[in-house]
Amino acid sequence: MQPTVYLVSNAVHMYAVYILFTAVLGKSKLHQFAEILTYIVYYLINCGVYLFMDNIMLNLISNILPMFVIMLQYKKPIQTYIFLTIGVCAVGMILDWMMFCIFPESMLLKSNTPQSIAFLGFVFLFRHYFNRKEKIIVTSNYVMLLVIISIGTIIIAELSGPESNAKCFVISVILLIINFLNFYLYDKYIENMQMKIMFNAVESSNQAYKNQIQLMNESQKKIRLLKHDMKNHLLKLKYDLENGNYTKADEYINNMTNNLITEKEFVNTGNIDFDCLLNYKLSIANEMNVVFSCHIVLPEELQVNSFDLTVILGNLLDNALNALKEAKVKQLNIDINYSIGMIVIKIENTFANISSKYDDPEKHGYGLISVRTSLEKYNGKLQNNIVDDKYVVKAVLYNVVKKS
Template sequence: MYEERFWRVLQMSLKIFNDIIALLANALRFYALKYFVGIFVQKEESRWKHVSILYIIGWAWTSAISLLFSSPAMNILSNITSLFLIFFPYRIKKTKKCLAVFIIYVINALVDSIVILSLTKYTMGQPVNQVYECITSFALLFIAIIIQRTTEPEKEITLPALNMAALLMVPVVSIVYIYYLIIVAHEIKEIVIFAALALLFINILIFYLYHSLLKFYSARMNEQVFKQMLEVYSYQLDIARESEERVKALRHDIKHHIIELSAMAKKNNNDDMIKYLSGMKDFMLNPKEYSTTGNQEIDGVLNYMLQKANETLNQVDVQINIPEDLYFNNFNICVILGNLVDNAVREASKSKEKLLTIKMQIKQEVLLIFIENSYSGKILEKRNGLQTTQPELAIHGIGLENVKKVVIANGGEIKIDYTSNRFCVQVLLYMSRIKN
């Protein structure tokens, strides 16, 4: 009787010990997942300040399912749902979330399969010794750290949907294939292990392929931005040259103008003098120079963009109130302003009204930008923001969502409003926090 009780207590103690080991192994696995998640997203993209609680919930959820049910299907479901839960607060597109979830899960599943099939005689549904779960967790952590240290931080860019779909197919097909092999060819362990190793290698390469594509599209986008800025500076140089020629012409004829004005003054022909002076003023003004803030970067961007606007739109209202002695050489401001005005001009040109309003002013060391335009009334609204109607999202400008990121990165704020026929963007930038 005492022996039975002893063995019963011993078995219970061993079960508790095994459960504790399983919980610790799962905790280590979720710690490794944190590295994997960091490859796809940045902390700044999260709507929540404390995302660690989601890892704890995911750990508790998967641990409970694993301990209560010996079902591979339930384990798959619990792991995938916990990954989606972890990515929930991040402001990224659904395609990117799906890619991240499935590629992280498939690497998890493949490492698990390789460890267990290499060290045990496993059959589907059979419980696994917790020691092997610990080995799996350490292997995952090792892989995650290597990938994170050998890939660059996430770029502020979105890949085209076709590229994302192609990348997503690799982990999805890998999951189906490896579980098919485990069920059908479990007796030929060498084949399953070799297939799992090959799939693991391919899926790890997907991380590097994904970041290579980001780098490629980022380079194309930067090339487009720099090309546009080169055109801006070239156009501003032409304006400056033309204005200088007008000044030279006026200076050359100043003697004749003084004689003419003196003659009018002697005759008291005030109306004629006013008309004459008005004509001189009109001659001095360059019709291509819409912005004269004294800041070459802002003047260049606005003059270049507004030249296009005046060619295609019916009404363009520009009010710039920036001190001439204020100087800030900042590429980010030009990128923000250039993309917002470019988007506004393009959308306004598609509408019937063809209206554009631009206001800029500085109040108490705060730069305020207000841009309003008419538009055709077609907006693709998604959960994470507004989707552009342009066919080449990844290389056409940087898009409103990425303009938001640039504004926030410079310590600013952005607000977007729209009605049935008006689209308005307001940007607030603190001069002291703008990054050079």
Template sequence: METIIFLATGILQVYEIDILCKGFFKEQRTNRLQSYVAYFITYCLISFPYLLFNIPVLNTVCSFLGIIVTAITYKGTVKKQIASVFLFMATMSLSEGIVSVGVGVFTPELFQQNEYYSLTGTVCLPIVQLVVVLLLRNFSNIRDGEHISAVYWIISIFLPISSIVMFYLFCRNITHNDVAIITCVIILIVINVFVFYLYDEVAKNYKLESKSRELELQTKYQEQQLKTMNDSVEKIRALKHEFKKHFSMLETLSESKNYEELNKYLQEINAGFNQANKYIESGNIVIDSILNYKLQEMYEKDIKVDTEIVLLEKLDISFYDFNIILGNLLDNSIEAAEQTEEKYIKIYITYRKHKLNIEIHNTTNNKVDMNNVKTTKKDTVNHGYGIKNIKEILNKYESVYDAEQDGNMFKTKMCIFM
């Protein structure tokens, strides 16, 4: 009966780990079957070492591995996953410590089998852990915070590890003072909850900074968008104002049968109209403003551009994220194309069946090693950060990225699932 109860409480502990993961990460990267397999492995790692050996250090290591198995089924940066595993482990272990001391089955001997068993402790442990888990779940900003500083990341790992070590060292020296041990555990739990709180605040501040940067970019690009459209309107007005003169000149050239000059004159008029309409108007203000800002740079560098844009008015991707992806891709394309004789870029962006497809072709003079894409820019450090930033943004979404070279044409393709 005791074994059955213990195995049943193990299911609750796996559920608690999953609750923590859902509070820490936005969504799972695995399908339902893979997730269930991961939960089963976690359950086995938590339950069977305890039943078979019941050696404290082995129980801790196996529980640690079990948390890792569940955590990697969720989408998130490596740094965030590592920090979450250590924070989870510390809170779960310290909760176990306070229960084991409370029911009188705690042993400071880490490498020896614990022969004591308490049915009360077996039932109380997952309940205490659930209370702590539900408390930590309230830190909702953690889920959205993918980027934390290296210093805080080190602290978020160091404190949980230190808490567990301090707990065992303290218990080895004070083996007969349950009040002191419980007080120590409570203090350490509070410290780790405080780490969660700080992580949540850092994530909150990062979200505010990202929103601020996003609004700055929107303002910048929308100003350029308005300037581009106003310039186009002014050019059309100027052409309309000169139309009587144009018709008079066309009539004169036609009557004199000077067809060569007539053809040149028509081409100049057509070029004027084309120049007036050289801006994107897909209906999606976010993408239009980014593209029109970059198109001005392309025109100034005499790069020929073809575009095919088919989009919804609103997409489920932040302005900041899309700017990093498209801005860096176009910067790389412009840098490569302007060094070629053809100077050509094709931009293909469509949204179909919940998939945002981005494809950019540009001429290049260089043979690109597809296994180790390198830049021709002098500023290789900043260029490297550009590519790194693109990859970090794509990791936030379910996406596919590919690049290939066909002769002197370099093609970048990506698909972001919405």
């Protein structure tokens, strides 16, 4: 009877782990069937070791190692994997101790039934309060601090128990609350990161649109002046043409055309989001005496969130401009193409042979995190390399369609 009860209770525990991982890590990179299959394999390994190998160390390894491997399918930083692995182990151990304090003589303890039910309740509570739709990529030592706290609770639990008395029960409750607060602090850290990423993106977007409005105003002003003097311009052209001064007429037309060109309007693709960002960033590059080139092939309207576009393109250009500040030879090449539902953004820039210094290192760090997070929404990828003394970064967005 006990093995059967254990198999059921362990299935409950595995379901709780699945809920926790999807709540914290987001969507798996695998197909849903493959994702579920990994949890089934984890379940079978765990059950097999428990039922056929009466060894505490092997039981511990069969819990920790498959759990860590499963998390790899979510493609998050190793700090997050370590945090979840230690956190789940700490909560499981403390719940086991707590249930022992409540039901010291129960046979169900050996089948892990009360522990699994309590863990499922813990996970549902976590998901209810802290589940976020946006799963950003975290690469911070702050997460490792939370790991150390969880390890501390495990050490305290080992030194204090397991015993079944009121004092131990109170200690187990306190340690469980500490771990719950650990997950709470992790969630609040994610929230803080999201706010900073959003603030940086909105600030960059506002600057870009402000710059584009200035360009439009300059262009409109020149058009109004040309319209005002159009009669005189036409009379001048008519005179040159009637008198056979074709060269002068051609030069005059060229002068009129040049007067219509706005100095800081470097690109005009028709896609307002790309134009705003590129004109703003290229105006900064121009002030830095950067030699740049742009090759852009885009439809006028794409189903790409403007916020994500600002995050991806804006931050990649910011990184390039930061590297160009210290470069002796300042060159920047931008290549953006759309083809068959895919946007490819390729940026090449020269750089100094010493490590770059940034005006705002914290903002720069958030930039890389936010680029990868935004790319995840489009199943995209980020590649970087050094080719012919140039830093080359390529961002690819998939499943992007034209607006009808």
